[in-house]
Each structure stands twice: as C-alpha cells, then as structure tokens.
Amino acid sequence: MYDKVLESTQFIKERISLSPKLAIVLGSGLGDIVDFLTEVETVDYADIPNFPKSTVEGHVGRIVVGRFKGMEVLILQGRFHFYEGYTMKEVTYPVFVMKLLGIEKLILTNACGGINESFHPGTIMLIKDFINLMPSNPLIGINDDRFGPRFPDMTEPYSLNLIELAKGVASKNSIPHGEGVYAGFPGPYYETVAEIRMMKGFGADAVGMSTVPETIAANYLGIQVLGLAVITNMATGIQKVKHSHERVLEIAKKASKDLSSLISGVIEEF
Numbered sequence: 001m002y003d004k005v006l007e008s009t010q011f012i013k014e015r016i017s018l019s020p021k022l023a024i025v026l027g028s029g030l031g032d033i034v035d036f037l038t039e040v041e042t043v044d045y046a047d048i049p050n051f052p053k054s055t056v057e058g059h060v061g062r063i064v065v066g067r068f069k070g071m072e073v074l075i076l077q078g079r080f081h082f083y084e085g086y087t088m089k090e091v092t093y094p095v096f097v098m099k100l101l102g103i104e105k106l107i108l109t110n111a112c113g114g115i116n117e118s119f120h121p122g123t124i125m126l127i128k129d130f131i132n133l134m135p136s137n138p139l140i141g142i143n144d145d146r147f148g149p150r151f152p153d154m155t156e157p158y159s160l161n162l163i164e165l166a167k168g169v170a171s172k173n174s175i176p177h178g179e180g181v182y183a184g185f186p187g188p189y190y191e192t193v194a195e196i197r198m199m200k201g202f203g204a205d206a207v208g209m210s211t212v213p214e215t216i217a218a219n220y221l222g223i224q225v226l227g228l229a230v231i232t233n234m235a236t237g238i239q240k241v242k243h244s245h246e247r248v249l250e251i252a253k254k255a256s257k258d259l260s261s262l263i264s265g266v267i268e269e270f
C-alpha cells in the first residue's frame with residue numbers, strides 16, 4: 001500500500017504549487033468554505049492513480065488546494081463512506097495520501113444526529129471522543145511501520161488544544177456549540193429507537209455514519225484531528241418525526257455558514 005499511496009501523492013504534488021499542512025474534509029451539505037479560497041488548484045479523484053473510484057454518479061470528488069485567510073489548505077470535497085461499499089482502507093485512503101503530502105492537522109466535519117438533548121439542529125458539536133460501532137477499522141491487516149505503530153494510542157483522538165481553540169472561537173462569535181462523544185454507525189439506515197437508547201446509555205452525544213475511520217487513520221499516522229459535527233436532526237426517537245435526508249441537507253446547508261465562520265476563526269488562530 002505504501003508504494004500506491006506514494007504514487008498518488010507524487011501525482012498530486014506535480015499538479016499543485018502550494019504545500020498545505022492543514023487539511024479539511026467536508027461532510028454532506030457542508031461545502032461553503034471552498035467558495036472563499038484563493039489561488040485555487042484542483043485535482044479530480046478520478047484522475048489520481050490508485051485513488052478509490054467514486055460509486056455515486058454526479059458526486060463531486062476532488063481535492064481543492066488554495067489559500068484561506070492567507071493559510072495554505074487542502075480540502076477534500078467528497079468523502080468515501082463505508083456504507084457505499086468501500087473497504088475501510090479505501091475510506092481512509094485520502095488520509096494516508098495527506099500524510100505523505102505533509103499534512104499535520106486535519107479538520108473532519110460531518111452532519112449527524114443529536115442524542116444529547118441540550119443540542120438542537122444547527123448546534124456544532126466539538127468531538128472529544130468516539131465510539132466505533134462500524135464492523136471494522138482501517139488498521140486491520142499487516143502493519144507497515146513507515147505509516148505508524150501496530151498498536152496506536154487512542155487516548156486523545158481529537159486534539160485537546162484544537163478543541164480549546166475552537167471552543168474559544170465559537171464562544172467569541174456566538175456560534176451555537178457543544179462538546180461530546182460521536183458514535184460512528186455503519187449506516188446507511190438511520191438508527192433504530194433501541195439503538196439510540198443504547199447509545200445514550202453508553203455515553204454518546206451524537207451519532208453519524210462517517211468520521212471515525214478517518215480519525216483512527218489520522219491518529220495512527222500522527223496527524224492532529226479537530227472533529228466538527230453539525231447536528232442536523234435529533235436522533236431517532238428523540239425527535240418525534242421520521243428522518244428525511246432532504247431535511248438533513250437543508251439544515252446542513254444553513255449551518256454551513258456557522259461552520260465556515262468557526263473554521264475561519266480557527267485558521268486565524270493558527
């Protein structure tokens with residue numbers, strides 16, 4: 001896998017002139033921030049050797065590199081989800097490529113369901129820990145020490161420094177926010193009432209279908225993570241209506257402005 005990742009990295013390096021150390025993964029409906037980049041250069045996933053092939057037709061899948069508030073950033077527009085049928089290695093392939101590109105900090109964003117009843121649709125939850133409920137993880141298999149250790153530590157999967165920094169920015173800008181534990185379900189169905197009841201008992205504050213595999217890979221690779229989970233709905237049984245993907249996207253789109261302000265403030269602090 002190392003040589004494949006290296007080949008992908010080389011291909012990207014030849015097509016971008018900036019060398020960002022910060023990367024951002026944009027979740028469903030959370031694409032706003034790309035509009036504010038300057039000196040933009042893009043590379044389509046489809047052109048990158050060894051990159052996973054997108055299963056969803058018409059889905060944007062590209063790497064966008066540019067400057068935001070003067071800082072060089074790399075943005076992944078379009079992520080690979082486990083529920084789409086990708087293996088965990090494919091889901092996290094871009095994170096491995098980021099490592100060889102020199103990325104040191106990664107902001108992972110997502111849309112999710114709120115379990116903690118102090119949250120509301122639109123709240124941004126700063127992720128402080130995760131519970132992995134997916135049936136696998138990206139580190140299963142033979143370990144390559146060039147990437148990271150066989151048994152990586154997961155005491156602080158989300159950087160406490162970055163959480164504190166983001167909390168300060170959110171408070172200063174009156175962005176509705178909270179802090180909590182993100183439970184990663186495989187999806188693609190929205191969880192059952194009993195599953196959410198169980199997760200509440202287990203200490204989860206929000207539930208979603210992404211982010212955990214990338215967090216695991218990033219920690220293994222020695223990349224610092226900030227996780228920003230946008231509550232787009234309350235989880236099953238907590239909200240009294242059935243789920244609607246359209247509604248999720250609608251709330252994500254509205255919250256995208258707050259998310260962009262938060263990320264922008266965090267980048268200014270860097």
Ligand code: HPA
Nearest residue numbers: 111112113207208209235
């Ligand atoms: N559950 C899982 N994933 C989600 C949800 C949810 O309630 N909302 C948005 N993504």
